[in-house]
Amino acid sequence: MTTQTVVLRDVRATYGTGDRQLVALDGVSVTFERGTFSAVMGPSGSGKSTLLHCAAGLDRPVTGSITIDGVVLDGLTEDDVTRLRRDRIGFVFQAFNLVSSLTAEENVALPARLAGRRPPAADVAAALTAVGLAGRRRHRPSELSGGEQQRVALARALISRPAVVFADEPTGALDSVTSRSILDLLRALVDEHRQTVVMVTHDPVAAARADRIVFLADGRITDDARVPLTAEAIAARTTHQVVKPC
Template identity: 60%
Template sequence: MTVAPQFPHQPRTTPGIAAATADLTKVYGSGDTRVTALDQVSVGFREGEFTAIMGPSGCGKSTLLHCAAGLDTPTSGSVRVGTTELNGLGDRQLTQLRRDRIGFIFQAFNLLPTLTASENITLPLALAGRKPDQQWLDRVVAMVGLSERLGHRPAELSGGQQQRVAVARALASRPAIVFGDEPTGNLDSRAGAEVLGFLRDSVRELGQTVVMVTHDPVAAGYADRVVFLADGRLVDEMAHPTPDRVLDAMPRLNGGGR
């Protein structure tokens, strides 16, 4: 299990909503195979805040994350990032929005093995034809402790170091919001705690907005807020979570469904 955070939660003021869903519904299949993954979920993710999404296995956590990040298309309802509604965007516009305003951290790192850490971090910017803000990039690299590893390829890095590269890549373009889908799921407790600490620091020190799916109450304890899903519906939320409070809340959630 991930090591618990060793810092108090700090009260913060947040100027607005980085992303939001309204009556978000996602249905897969039809007839006997129809599955409602999300059932009219309305939730906002505040700027400069670290939000964790939790719930039983198959409750729709990752589906919510993917729809909010523009990686999946809702059946009905709406998603917006800042003031931009995703529903009306074409494929090219959606690709540009994801590239310019959204960072994503996957459980499986998703690094290119032939590129160095530095090249992996700046790859999205290179694909967009943009030069990195070197001062910002230096801050991000220093925060995740990669300054001495930038010339190494993924095979020369530990799992924790590879996920640090993935975190730096997600932050490199200064996105409006960073989404993480079980970003510590493939890491041991020490490496997981480091990555969660970096995400926490990106919120506290860099003003980043982070939304993370996790099943781990200890990981959720790094967040400012936890929202709970069950059977595809938003059923509860908790401010200033601690691992013990989250653990106590989990048995009250309904099981079953997606």
């Protein structure tokens, strides 16, 4: 089994055409190893979310190669990529993306049901128990706090036992105490279950929980810190990121 869960090689991604074309990623190469927690940071427009979306197969790069859990995305059909995302990738977003009319357990089961599968009730219950919501499984999003909604989203991401969890600003809409509990859960996925987590964040406190921090500016990787850093040190590095000349 490969230790490389996600591999990007010379990935270039653009938006728009002609004079209005914007280069979002400019030849990015990066690998995320199995059983690690990586944070991706950078100023607005640096390419953080584009990197995440390309790595997850949500966006197609103009050039370059992307591999997820040993599967090369190049040349796959949209249906193939959709199946890969469904079976091997978990997503957690800032906006939670829960269906308001469904209960917590129904939201957790929804991706599998949309794929034509009926997840075992025991698996749904276990996913909610893992995020501390065993007693809230029949509650709808409006009956849950923001932190509880994000826990439901995390349970939904985990039920398929994905190779990697991509988290896009997962604590951006939460207070500091609730944010800490979500980060604790993400950290436990790595430490206790050898899960791979890749998190985009602007928050140095959140990034400090990761094993590694990849810094972006103007679509290029400008720094790659693989040692623990304090939130203060991360904030200082973030403000001094510049694009290195080719």
